[in-house]
Amino acid sequence: MNEGLIEKVRKEVKAREEELISLCSQLIKIPSENPPGDVSNIASFVEEFLKEIGISVEVKYKVREKPNVIGYLGRGTPSLIVCGHVDTVPAGDRRHWERDPFSGDVINGWIYGRGAADMKGGVACILLAAKIISQMEFEPRSKVTIVLVPDEETGSKDGLLWLLENKLIKGKECAIAEPTGNAALESYSVDIGERGAVWIRVKVKGKAAHGSMPMLGDNAILKAYKVIEKLLVLNELRFEPPADVKEVVENIRPMYSILGIERTLDHLTVNIGIIRGGTKVNIVPDTCELEVDIRVPVGTTAENTVKEVERVLKDVKDVEYEVIAMIDPSYTSPRARVVQEAIKWASEALSKKVVGVIMPATSDAGHFRRAGIPAINLGPGYHEHVHVSNEKVKIEDLVAMCEAYSLMILSYLTE
Ligand SMILES: [Zn+2]
Incomplete structure (x- = not known):
């Protein structure tokens, strides 16, 4: 020029x-x-x-x-x-x-x-x-x-x-x-x-009972707690960045590590954003709902992330989830x-x-x-x-x- x-x-x-x-x-x-x-x-x-x-x-x-x-x-x-x-x-x-x-x-x-x-x-x-x-x-x-x-x-x-x-x-x-x-x-x-994103809404079902006899019910909030533990495992999944951006990723790693966000470069991250459950302190809750924001690094896809969600939740009973947003x-x-x-x-x-x-x-x-x-x-x-x-x-x-x-x-x- x-x-x-x-x-x-x-x-x-x-x-x-x-x-x-x-x-x-x-x-x-x-x-x-x-x-x-x-x-x-x-x-x-x-x-x-x-x-x-x-x-x-x-x-x-x-x-x-x-x-x-x-x-x-x-x-x-x-x-x-x-x-x-x-x-x-x-x-x-x-x-x-x-x-x-x-x-x-x-x-x-x-x-x-x-x-x-x-x-x-x-x-x-x-x-x-x-x-x-x-x-x-x-x-x-x-x-x-x-x-x-x-x-x-x-x-x-x-x-x-x-x-x-x-x-x-x-x-x-x-x-x-x-x-x-x-x-x-x-x-x-x-x-x-x-990064991309997968947002899911999880519904957990339980059984109501009087709060004085929780053993007679099935507490949906406690079950949701188990679901949260399962979902947080996704934080450990690491994906190799594609070859052509590997150098960029490695160059910014020191900078992101100062900011404390280096895992965003190659890991899924999970944020439990919303939890709704229970109606009264003395009732065992029969439903609990979660909304979860999972971010997807380059090197994998939103679809693959949904499969991972499916995998970690498949053995949990009385749980349904729907994908509310998916961006690669x-x-x-x-x-x-x-x-x-x-x-x-x-x-x-x-x-x-x-x-x-x-x-x-x-x-x-x-x-x-x-x-x-x-x-x-x-x-x-x-x-x-x-x-x-x-x-x-x-x-x-x-x-x-x-x-x-x-x-x-x-x-x-x-x-
Ligand atoms: Zn703007």
């Missing part, structure tokens, strides 16, 4: 720091809590922003108050998709906030408010990057698609999943500006893969262009080595991968500040990520 052009972009991003701050602040000031999920106002704002910079924009929706805004830079064959979601989780109890969650206040190098980290900061970076690149003079050789979606916080069925199922967006690869920073390690990563783990090859570009531009912009990681949780990147589009997450904000009160994003990181996205978009448009 033309060095002169790269320098020009870097200068432009630095010169527009104030614009970036004010853009992020403005996005925070437009509430888009989900639930309820109505993002009409913020979607109109981003639509207008993209129209004003003179690029072509389309709005597509399955549900009217949840529009998807799509903008196009360059022309020709679609290459990169740059994606962000404009909804946020609810602000929650105001008493836990030191200031109005929709203030977008700027204090000591940070911008505060619901969505600052997840992910209005990332959306601001995408928007300003699109503006900066649209004003550069060069001959585009491909088309970059900007996709701003609703509904991410409640499963994406009216946003990204709907767009992908109906083939309404095209591209060879995708970068999502979700927050990928870690405050404890003061570092950023590129998420190249993520997914990853993008570390050799994919989008991984390499994201690592290169982010490392240069942050002046610090950014590494590829496998996320413990799931994200929209998995939906892209399952639709055949290699995808990564890279964006401003620390995990520790996501979905909590006093959410914030560091201005320095915002500027660096805006530079990384501008140069990544430019690279795809010119090569």
Whole structure:
């Protein structure tokens, strides 16, 4: 890529720091809590922003108050998709906030408010990057698609999943500006893969009796306790990561071990999330229900995990279970262009080595991968500040990520 052009972009991003701050602040000031999920106002704002910079924009929706805004830079064959979601989780109890969650206040190098980290900061970076690149003079050789979606916080069925199922967006690869920073390690990563999940609901039956004579009943809670013990055995199952991500897994093992989460790299993990049983202290409970979240590392599948559940529960009597969610783990090859570009531009912009990681949780990147589009997450904000009160994003990181996205978009448009 033309060095002169790269320098020009870097200068432009630095010169527009104030614009970036004010853009992020403005996005925070437009509430888009989900639930309820109505993002009409913020979607109109981003639509207008993209129209004003003179690029072509389309709005597509399955549900009217949840529009998807799509903008196009360059022309020709679609290459990169740059994606962000404009909804946020609810602000929650105001008493836990030191200031109005929709203030977008700027204090000591940070911008505060619901969505600052997840992910209005990332959306601001995408928007300003699109503006900066649209004003550069060069001959585009491909088309970059900007996709701003609703509904991410409640499963994406009216946003990204709907767009992908109906083939309404095209591209060879995708970068999502979700927050990928870690405050404890003061570092950023590129998420190249993520675990899958199997959620199950277990029903255990017993026999009611008077609490004074428990021997006459069959306590469903005690039986559920046995079920829990059986399920926790799944924590011990280890799976070998696939050959092409082995190096990534080994590279991040020391970092994950500092965080105490290294088992997420190659083990199933089991969380007993809900237990419901009993009606009264002096009655032997006749039913007990559990909801269990089992996370699935790369190297195995959701289907295989269900088989393991079947295996450990097969000898337990009076137990029924149903699978309530099943998502396969997914990853993008570390050799994919989008991984390499994201690592290169982010490392240069942050002046610090950014590494590829496998996320413990799931994200929209998995939906892209399952639709055949290699995808990564890279964006401003620390995990520790996501979905909590006093959410914030560091201005320095915002500027660096805006530079990384501008140069990544430019690279795809010119090569
Ligand atoms: Zn998010």
